[in-house]
Amino acid sequence: IQQIVLAKRPEGDVTADCFRAETVALPALADGQILVAQRFLSLDPYMRPRMTELRSYTPPFELDKPLTGGSVGEVVESKNPRYAKGDIVMGMLNWATHTVHDGKGLRKIDAAGIPLSAYLGVLGMPSFTAWYGIKHICKPKAGETVFVSAATGAVGQVAGQLAKLAGAHVVGCAGDEQKCQWAVREAGYDACFNHKTERDVGAVLDKLCPQGIDADFENVGGRIFHAVFARLNNFGRVAFCGAISEYQDATPIAGPEKMFTIVQRRLTLQGFIVSDHVALMGEFVNEVGGLVASGKLKSRETVIDGLAKAPEAFMGLLKGENFGKLVVKVG
Ligand code: NDP
Numbered sequence: 001i002q003q004i005v006l007a008k009r010p011e012g013d014v015t016a017d018c019f020r021a022e023t024v025a026l027p028a029l030a031d032g033q034i035l036v037a038q039r040f041l042s043l044d045p046y047m048r049p050r051m052t053e054l055r056s057y058t059p060p061f062e063l064d065k066p067l068t069g070g071s072v073g074e075v076v077e078s079k080n081p082r083y084a085k086g087d088i089v090m091g092m093l094n095w096a097t098h099t100v101h102d103g104k105g106l107r108k109i110d111a112a113g114i115p116l117s118a119y120l121g122v123l124g125m126p127s128f129t130a131w132y133g134i135k136h137i138c139k140p141k142a143g144e145t146v147f148v149s150a151a152t153g154a155v156g157q158v159a160g161q162l163a164k165l166a167g168a169h170v171v172g173c174a175g176d177e178q179k180c181q182w183a184v185r186e187a188g189y190d191a192c193f194n195h196k197t198e199r200d201v202g203a204v205l206d207k208l209c210p211q212g213i214d215a216d217f218e219n220v221g222g223r224i225f226h227a228v229f230a231r232l233n234n235f236g237r238v239a240f241c242g243a244i245s246e247y248q249d250a251t252p253i254a255g256p257e258k259m260f261t262i263v264q265r266r267l268t269l270q271g272f273i274v275s276d277h278v279a280l281m282g283e284f285v286n287e288v289g290g291l292v293a294s295g296k297l298k299s300r301e302t303v304i305d306g307l308a309k310a311p312e313a314f315m316g317l318l319k320g321e322n323f324g325k326l327v328v329k330v331g
Contacts, residue, residue: 005022032102035077036089040116041307046242073090073099126158127154134162134163145214151180157183160188161187163215173201201223205227226256303329
């Protein structure tokens with residue numbers, strides 16, 4: 001088995017020496033266990049906080065153990081009556097070519113006609129996150145203005161399109177011209193600005209959101225969020241999904257100015273974690289699966305070939321090098 005373990009906890013930016021590639025012997029399966037050969041591994045921003053020991057909503061990765069991630073794989077050996085050789089399963093597996101698993105928490109998928117990587121993206125966790133945040137927190141109405149940061153990422157691309165389908169004026173930001181063009185031409189955003197070249201985020205928001213902002217789907221945090229916060233309308237909603245610009249900060253940055261704004265404008269700021277809402281997964285699959293099948297929801301992904309490249313690709317994710325859902329094709 002080839003696997004990648006956490007060699008060291010990062011301080012500030014993640015560096016290559018935080019990871020170590022290892023080759024270990026395949027252990028014999030005990031009763032109840034299965035051997036899953038990894039096909040696709042999802043790389044996600046939440047893995048960065050898990051590399052540290054700071055309090056979060058998921059336990060830290062353990063030092064010298066393989067990192068784990070949402071994955072799709074094939075059962076190649078089974079001593080568990082619930083799984084047969086050839087089953088395609090998804091769930092949390094190791095950053096490895098193979099994972100020995102007890103089968104708990106894995107879900108069998110019938111992948112007929114659907115690319116397996118889609119289960120990690122547009123039909124999986126990031127898309128479910130977007131759907132939950134838009135539908136249950138942002139609740140956009142026709143004619144309202146919705147802002148989405150990291151607009152073309154795995155979550156953002158779906159959030160923006162769902163807000164657009166609800167009839168909102170949708171504005172986003174992304175870290176490169178090509179991404180901004182895709183957001184407008186393919187995903188239907190009304191506008192998307194480049195946060196790396198637009199230094200005055202407030203001024204560009206004033207131009208692109210002349211009616212203010214009714215709902216913010218927040219992926220990035222930091223200075224972009226602060227500018228959005230100041231422009232929220234009365235009864236504005238913020239779906240706090242993530243704050244990727246802050247994940248590598250060694251010291252936390254200050255929050256937005258004038259917190260009394262929350263009272264004055266009767267704002268709702270709600271943080272959420274998608275795994276708390278698994279009971280709604282069926283509803284999500286029906287709704288979003290239908291939109292994907294009918295071509296009404298577009299998606300982009302970046303596929304990296306080979307497990308060995310996972311660390312580098314993950315470091316790139318934290319700098320915006322991915323375009324859409326980032327997955328590693330393992331085998
Ligand atoms: P993405 O596919 O959006 O990839 C991350 C993107 O974030 C990068 O491509 C980059 O895009 C942008 N980014 C990185 N650093 C910065 C920065 N310093 N400033 C601005 N943008 C930056 O990832 P996901 O869609 O998977 O995740 C998006 C957010 O959603 C993350 O914050 C993540 O933690 C959160 N999340 C939360 C979940 C929940 O349950 N609450 C579940 C899943 C994700 P660009 O080129 O646009 O800069």
